[in-house]
Each structure stands twice: as C-alpha cells, then as structure tokens.
Amino acid sequence: MNEIRNKIIELFSKGEIDVMLGYREDATTGALKAAVFKKDDTLDDLVFDERCVQNLVNYLPTLTARYKKIGIMLKGCDGRSLVTQLVEHRINKNQIVAFSIACDGVKVGGKTAEKCDDCAVNISPIADHAFGKQEPKKVPLYARVREIEKMAPAERWKFFSEYFAKCERCYACRQICPSCYCEICIADQQEPKWIEPSAKLSANTMWHLIRAYHLAGRCADCGECERVCPQEIPMRLLNNALEKAVQEMFKVRPGTVPDELPPLVVLSKDDPDSILEGRNE
Amino acid sequence: MNKWRKLKTGDLKAYLSGLAEKWELWVPYFNDGKWEFGPYDAGRDIDFPDSIINVSLKQLFFPKRRSIATFDENSSWSLKQVMPLEKPRIIMGLHPCDVAGIKYMDKVFLDSEHKDVLYEAERNRTILIGMACGKMEDNCHCTDRGLSPDSSNGMDVVYTRTTGGYLLQSMTKKGEPLLQSDRLKDTDEKPVKKDWRRGKYKIASPEEFMTMYDDRIWHDLSDICLTCGICTYACPTCVCFLVADEKFKGKGERVTVWDSCQLQSYSRMAGGHDTRKTPASRVRNRTLDKFAYSHLRYGQISCTGCGRCVLVCPLKRSFPQLGATVTERLQKKKEKVAAGKEED
Numbered sequence: 001m002n003e004i005r006n007k008i009i010e011l012f013s014k015g016e017i018d019v020m021l022g023y024r025e026d027a028t029t030g031a032l033k034a035a036v037f038k039k040d041d042t043l044d045d046l047v048f049d050e051r052c053v054q055n056l057v058n059y060l061p062t063l064t065a066r067y068k069k070i071g072i073m074l075k076g077c078d079g080r081s082l083v084t085q086l087v088e089h090r091i092n093k094n095q096i097v098a099f100s101i102a103c104d105g106v107k108v109g110g111k112t113a114e115k116c117d118d119c120a121v122n123i124s125p126i127a128d129h130a131f132g133k134q135e136p137k138k139v140p141l142y143a144r145v146r147e148i149e150k151m152a153p154a155e156r157w158k159f160f161s162e163y164f165a166k167c168e169r170c171y172a173c174r175q176i177c178p179s180c181y182c183e184i185c186i187a188d189q190q191e192p193k194w195i196e197p198s199a200k201l202s203a204n205t206m207w208h209l210i211r212a213y214h215l216a217g218r219c220a221d222c223g224e225c226e227r228v229c230p231q232e233i234p235m236r237l238l239n240n241a242l243e244k245a246v247q248e249m250f251k252v253r254p255g256t257v258p259d260e261l262p263p264l265v266v267l268s269k270d271d272p273d274s275i276l277e278g279r280n281e
Numbered sequence: 282m283n284k285w286r287k288l289k290t291g292d293l294k295a296y297l298s299g300l301a302e303k304w305e306l307w308v309p310y311f312n313d314g315k316w317e318f319g320p321y322d323a324g325r326d327i328d329f330p331d332s333i334i335n336v337s338l339k340q341l342f343f344p345k346r347r348s349i350a351t352f353d354e355n356s357s358w359s360l361k362q363v364m365p366l367e368k369p370r371i372i373m374g375l376h377p378c379d380v381a382g383i384k385y386m387d388k389v390f391l392d393s394e395h396k397d398v399l400y401e402a403e404r405n406r407t408i409l410i411g412m413a414c415g416k417m418e419d420n421c422h423c424t425d426r427g428l429s430p431d432s433s434n435g436m437d438v439v440y441t442r443t444t445g446g447y448l449l450q451s452m453t454k455k456g457e458p459l460l461q462s463d464r465l466k467d468t469d470e471k472p473v474k475k476d477w478r479r480g481k482y483k484i485a486s487p488e489e490f491m492t493m494y495d496d497r498i499w500h501d502l503s504d505i506c507l508t509c510g511i512c513t514y515a516c517p518t519c520v521c522f523l524v525a526d527e528k529f530k531g532k533g534e535r536v537t538v539w540d541s542c543q544l545q546s547y548s549r550m551a552g553g554h555d556t557r558k559t560p561a562s563r564v565r566n567r568t569l570d571k572f573a574y575s576h577l578r579y580g581q582i583s584c585t586g587c588g589r590c591v592l593v594c595p596l597k598r599s600f601p602q603l604g605a606t607v608t609e610r611l612q613k614k615k616e617k618v619a620a621g622k623e624e625d
Contacts, residue, residue, distance in 0.1 A: 031597060036504040054596070059505065062560060066500070168345070171544060172509035172595045188546030196527055198346040198538040228595030230511050 004099065005043045007129055008071060012039045017071040017097050021059060023052045036063070048073060050107040055222040057081045057178040064095045072096060075103035077115065079124020080220035080255025081178035086126070087261050088218075090181055093126075100124035102132025108227060115223035115236065118142065125258050140253075145240045160205075166231040167204040169197070173225035173235055174211065179218045186210060212238035217246045217264040220255040249274065286460055287468040289446040296464040297373075298323050304408070305370035307341065309334050318372065329374045329442075331415030332430075333587050337517040338379040341372060342386065342403045345514075347537045349399065349524075354531040365402030371459070373410040378423050378587040380411055380435040382517025388579040389520050408455050411436035417478055420588025422601050424479045428586060431475065441472040448472055482601040484584075485608040487576035490569060498610050502603055503564040505596060510541030512590035512600060513567065518575070518583040521547075542566050564603075572604055 011017045024035035025047045032051045036059075037043065055078045063070055074082060079100060085091050100123050105116040118140035123130065148156060171187070174180045187195045187207055195210065196203035211225075212235070221243060225235040247253055249272045250263035288296055298321075300306050306321035311328070315335035350360045387404065390397040414430035417423075423430060433439035437456030440449040448470060451457045484490075513519040523540040526533060540547060543564075548557040557563050575583035590600040 033596060033598070034505045036501075058507075063504075168511065168514055170509050170511035170514055170541070172507060172511055175507035175509040176595060184549075185545065188544070188549070193525075197523060197525055197540075198527065198536055200346055202529075228507070228509075230593050230595070 001046075001048065004048065004073075004101065004131055005046060007099070008037070008043060008046070011071060011097065017069045018067040019063070019069075020046075020071040020073075021056045021063065022046050022071075022073045023048060023054070034059070048101050050105065050112075053106045053108055053113060053224075053227060055081060055176070055178055055224050057085060058176055058224070060085060060091050060096065060178075061181050064091050068095060070096055071099060073099045073101060074124040074126070075101065075106070076119060076122045076124060077103075077220055077222040078178075079126050080120065081222055083125055083255040083258055083260075084179050084218050084220060084262065085181070087259060096128075098124060098126045098128045100127030100130045102134065113223060113227075114144070115221055118221065118240070120221075120253050120256050125256055137256075140244075140247075142240055142244050144234075144237055145244055148237060148241070160208075161201060163231070163233040164204040164208055165201045167199060167208065167233060168231060169199045169204065169207065170230065172228045172230065173233075176224045176228050177215070178222065178224075179215055179220070180211070186214070208233070208235065208238065211235075212242055215239055216242040217250070217252070217262045218254055219243060283450050283452070285448045285450050285468055285471060286465040287443070287446055287448055287470060288440075288465050292464040293327060293447070294323070296462055297321060297327065299462055299464070300371060300459065303369075305368055307370065307372045309374040318374070329412055331442075332418045332421060333376060333378065333414075333589065334374065335589070335592065337515060337587070337589060338372070338375055338383060339386065339517050339520075342383065342407075343390075343400055343520065343522075345539050347399065348534045349537055350535040352533045352535070358533070360535065363399070365399050367402065367406055369406050369408065371408045371410060373412075375409060375411050375436075376414050376587075377411065377428050377430060377432040377434065377436075378421075378585040379517060380409060381423075381426075381428055381585040382587070383409075384435050385518045385575070385579065385581060385583050385585070386520055388581070392579075408437045408459065409435070410438040410440065410456070410459070413439065413441040413472065415442060418588060420591040420599070420601070421586060422482050422588065423586035424477045425482055425484065425601075426582070426584055426586035430477055431472070443470060443472065482605040483608055484572055484582075484601075484604045485611050487573040487582060489611055490573035490607070491577075493607055493611055494565070494569070496607075496610065496614075498607060499561040499565040499568075500559075502568075502606065503560040506560055506564050506598065507595060508543045508545070508560045508563050509595065510539075510543050511593045511595065513541035513543055514539055515589040515593040517585055517587060517589070518571075542570070568600075568603060568607065571600075 008020050020037040022035060022037055023032055024045050025032050027045060032047065034054050034056055037046065056072055057078050086093055103122045106113050119138060121137055123134045151159065174185060195206045219239045221239060223236050229235060246263055252263045254262060297306065301321045307318045308321050308327060309316050309330060310319045310325065316330045317334065317336035318341060348363050350362050352358045352360050390400040411433065417430055433452055437453045438449060438451050438459050440447050449460060449465065451460050521540045521542060522537040524535065524537055526535050549555045557566060571584040572582055575581065
C-alpha cells in the first residue's frame with residue numbers, strides 16, 4: 001500500500017497527474033467510497049482491499065473533461081472496461097495514468113462477489129504502474145447462465161418478468177456502467193420515443209433488453225449494474241448470456257487484449273456466418 | 282385534548298379486521314428485507330417498524346405511474362378523464378416524517394393555481410393513523426429539520442407502543458370514528474416523552490444556501506455521484522413528473538410518471554440545449570431544492586429528515602451530510618470575509 005502511496009505522491013510532485021481516482025476509507029464510519037484525491041489531500045485514508053468493489057472507470061468520461069491528467073486505481077475487470085472506453089475513443093489514453101493493482105477478488109456483503117468466479121484476469125490489461133502479480137487466466141463457467149438456459153421459455157419469461165416488473169427506472173445501472181456513456185441515451189430520446197418512460201412491465205422489459213444488447217461484445221462483466229440495482233434485478237445474467245454468445249461466435253472476451261476492437265464493430269472474413277447458414281436452403 | 286385509549290396486543294388483529302370491514306386498510310408489511318405499505322391481509326402477522334418505512338408514503342397518493350386520462354380508437358381518440366376514487370381508506374403505521382412529506386405535497390398539488398384533482402381525491406378519502414417512532418436510525422435527522430419523532434402533527438389518529446399493547450388517541454374529527462370500538466379501553470396511561478438526538482447535520486438557512494449557487498464546491502460534491510434518480514424516487518417530497526401518452530392496440534392512456542432532476546434527460550429542451558448538463562449542476566439543483574428553493578416557493582424546506590435517500594443510494598452517500606458540508610464551507614467563507622481576506 002505504501003508503495004502505491006509513494007508512487008502517487010511522486011507523480012503529483014512531478015505534475016504527471018492532476019487528480020487520483022481511488023478508494024477512501026471514512027475514518028469515522030469505516031465505510032469505503034470512491035474518491036477523487038487532489039494534490040494536497042492526505043493519502044493516509046487511501047485503501048485498496050477486498051472492499052474496493054466499485055469500478056472507477058465509469059467516472060473517466062466526466063473527469064477527463066475537467067482535469068488534464070487523471071490517475072486511476074484498476075482491478076482486472078476495471079482495466080477491461082478501460083480498454084473498451086479507449087478502443088471506442090471515448091477517452092484519450094494521454095489523459096490517463098493507470099495503476100494496475102493485482103486483485104484477490106472483492107467482497108460484497110461479506111461474501112466473495114459472484115463476478116469473481118468468472119474473472120478473466122486479475123490485473124488490468126493496461127498498466128502504467130503495476131503492483132502485484134498476475135495469476136493465470138481462468139475460463140469462465142457462466143454457471144448462472146447455464147442454469148437459466150435449462151429453463152423452458154415460459155419459465156424463463158416468468159423468472160425475468162418478475163424482476164423487470166419491479167424496476168423503478170432510476171437508471172442507476174446505466175449511470176454506473178463504464179460502457180454506457182452515450183451523450184443521449186436511447187431511453188431518453190423523445191423523437192422517436194423508443195422506450196416508454198413509465199415504470200411498467202412492457203417498458204421495463206424493453207429497457208433491460210436494449211441495455212443488455214447495447215453492451216453485447218463490450219461488457220467487461222464488472223457486475224456494477226447488478227450491484228447498485230435497488231431492486232436487485234439480476235442484470236449480469238443478461239450481460240453474461242450475451243458475453244457467452246459473443247465468446248462462442250467470435251472467440252473474444254471484451255477488454256482482455258489492449259487495442260482489440262469490439263467484435264461487433266469489426267467486419268472480418270473469419271466471422272462466423274451461423275446466422276446466414278439457414279438461408280442457403 | 283382527547284383521552285388516550287388502550288388496545289391490548291392480543292386484540293390488535295381483531296381491531297384491524299374490524300376497521301378493514303368498513304375501510305380500505307393499508308398497513309406496513311416486511312417484504313424482501315424492507316418495509317412497505319400493503320393492503321391489509323388478515324392472514325398475515327402484523328408488526329409495526331419503530332422507525333421509517335422504506336417505501337415512502339408518496340407512492341400511495343402520487344404513484345410512480347398514474348393514469349390521468351384514457352382514449353381509444355372508437356371514440357376518435359378523444360380524451361376521457363380518469364375519475365378519482367372515493368372509497369374511504371385508512372393508512373396505518375406511518376411516521377411523523379411521512380406526514381410532513383404529505384403536507385409538503387399538499388402545498389405543491391393543492392395550494393397552487395392548478396389543483397391536482399386526483400391527488401386531492403386521494404387526500405380526501407384517506408385517514409392517517411400515525412405512530413410515534415420508537416427510535417431514531419443512523420440516517421434519521423428529523424429533529425434537525427424542525428420535526429420530532431413523536432410529533433402527532435397532521436395525523437388523524439396517533440398511536441404508540443406501551444407495555445402489553447398500544448395507546449391510541451384521535452387528533453381530528455376524521456379520526457374519531459376509528460376509536461369507536463369495544464376493543465379499546467379508556468386509560469390513564471400516557472406515552473413517555475423521550476429525549477431525542479439532535480444536531481447531527483447542521484444546515485444553513487435557505488437565504489444563506491442561495492449564496493452558494495456559484496461556489497466551486499458543487500464540483501467536488503458531485504465527483505462521485507452517479508446522477509441516477511433513485512434518491513428522488515425514494516424522497517417523500519420529490520414530486521417532479523412527466524406526462525406521456527402510451528398507445529397500444531387501439532387504446533391508450535395519458536399517464537404521469539415520476540421524473541428526476543438527477544437524470545440527464547430532465548433539463549434537455551427542444552433543440553437539444555441542456556441547462557443542467559454537468560453532474561455538478563444536477564447535484565446543486567437537488568440540494569438547493571431541498572434546502573432553499575422549496576422554502577422560497579412554499580415557505581418550508583422540503584427535507585423532512587427521513588434519511589431514505591441515504592438508504593437507497595447505490596454508493597451509500599449521505600445527502601444530509603452533503604448539506605452539512607455545504608454549510609461548513611459557507612461558515613468558513615463567512616469567517617474569511619469577516620476577517621477581511623479574499624474568498625478562494
């Protein structure tokens with residue numbers, strides 16, 4: 001930890017970063033929160049441990065508009081979402097100083113987070129300063145998705161519609177997602193109005209499916225959408241189902257390789273044409 | 282002052298079932314880890330939370346999605362107004378901060394040029410039975426907002442826990458018929474007054490808050506805010522809504538849907554201009570609305586101190602703390618000006 005603190009102090013004094021995006025432990029409550037550290041702030045309360053669940057990459061599009069150089073603490077999954085933002089040119093790498101810190105898995109409510117079971121890589125693929133060692137890459141199991149796949153369509157619909165009906169449309173899932181950064185979200189468009197604004201089953205289903213589709217081949221499975229949902233809607237399931245499909249078709253796990261474009265924006269002669277196969281008959 | 286009457290714990294269900302015969306009765310239930318109001322079900326056990334109910338009372342007067350008019354193809358899409366409900370109902374188990382929220386909503390929906398008839402009807406058909414809080418949660422700060430956890434202001438009937446039962450008292454004419462029950466006995470017992478915690482969050486006056494409009498603090502405070510809308514949905518005094526027409530297979534509804542000043546789309550105008558483009562401007566709007574604008578428009582600050590915004594926040598940020606931080610900075614600024622130093 002001191003190693004990280006010293007590095008940050010060094011970069012501040014050299015003027016290589018203007019702000020540092022990290023995690024701060026509240027001295028009185030012990031609660032851990034994302035925080036923007038400035039040059040003269042104390043770094044004593046900067047922490048990195050299994051409680052650092054939040055993906056900070058989400059803040060970069062707003063912060064890069066305010067500061068020239070931003071340091072950021074990254075776990076493996078966070079690093080993957082950073083790759084997505086960079087290859088999509090949402091932010092400029094010149095403005096980012098990546099602190100890659102080896103992650104031993106994070107805890108939500110005292111238990112190891114579910115997303116960690118399917119973790120692709122424990123360190124960020126992009127690192128200007130690396131701390132800790134990389135562990136061997138794991139093959140994702142998608143245990144929860146496989147369970148859903150076993151259900152009959154009617155059963156599946158029942159499972160999801162019960163959750164969708166509860167959605168309040170607060171858009172916390174969209175706001176925390178590092179890959180949901182449209183200037184004007186499709187849910188906010190007025191002409192044409194693709195998605196009705198009211199919190200009812202049909203409109204909510206539309207919102208959740210469109211949200212998931214827009215992340216296909218881009219989502220790094222940081223699991224933040226599901227974690228922040230006040231109604232505990234299992235949004236990772238939808239993301240994972242699409243991630244699994246993308247992986248089976250294109251052999252790509254989004255964000256694991258720097259500079260690799262998302263599979264759905266690249267046209268290659270090696271692309272699978274399973275969708276077209278039935279057309280030949 | 283009316284007399285206190287006592288209801289034994291064993292008689293509670295019989296008493297409630299008696300009420301449910303004559304009125305539509307709503308009581309708090311504990312579902313999936315949170316308290317919310319639900320229609321009375323004689324088959325379920327009844328308990329009352331000692332402090333706030335997670336889902337605010339706003340929902341029962343001004344629901345998330347509310348149909349205000351209908352139209353269909355056969356009548357050439359002409360609008361038919363939705364008729365307000367008249368069946369009298371009782372909502373039981375609410376707390377002083379809930380009533381404070383409703384009273385604020387009255388100012389917005391009833392004391393204005395354009396009355397909301399559906400809201401008015403909901404208000405007129407409802408009898409409020411409020412409970413004095415047994416304790417203050419960590420996030421509760423109604424004592425700092427000029428309320429008290431055992432206040433009976435605005436309630437039709439007030440009740441409180443006592444050994445072996447409940448003490449009830451009617452506060453208005455509307456509430457009197459509810460106490461006409463054989464289950465209730467006159468008593469000399471009185472609720473015990475408690476000393477409540479105070480001064481957790483110090484908030485400056487509305488006029489002082491307005492001077493902070495151009496301060497750079499809003500940027501610092503909004504650094505990590507996601508600007509999702511959940512705090513505004515949970516807030517008992519956030520009443521913004523949008524109107525939308527929803528059409529499906531030859532039929533349609535005109536609905537009001539909760540909207541939130543924290544969302545990106547809220548302030549976008551025709552032509553694409555957005556008056557509150559940055560998260561800082563949206564956080565500022567909500568903070569000033571709670572602690573200043575509301576006072577300027579309706580003569581009362583709209584934060585009731587219920588602390589629901591902290592409970593629902595995905596990042597568990599404390600909104601009242603945010604108000605207190607602004608106040609602190611304000612004090613420092615003042616001291617600097619008094620000492621003749623320039624503002625930073």
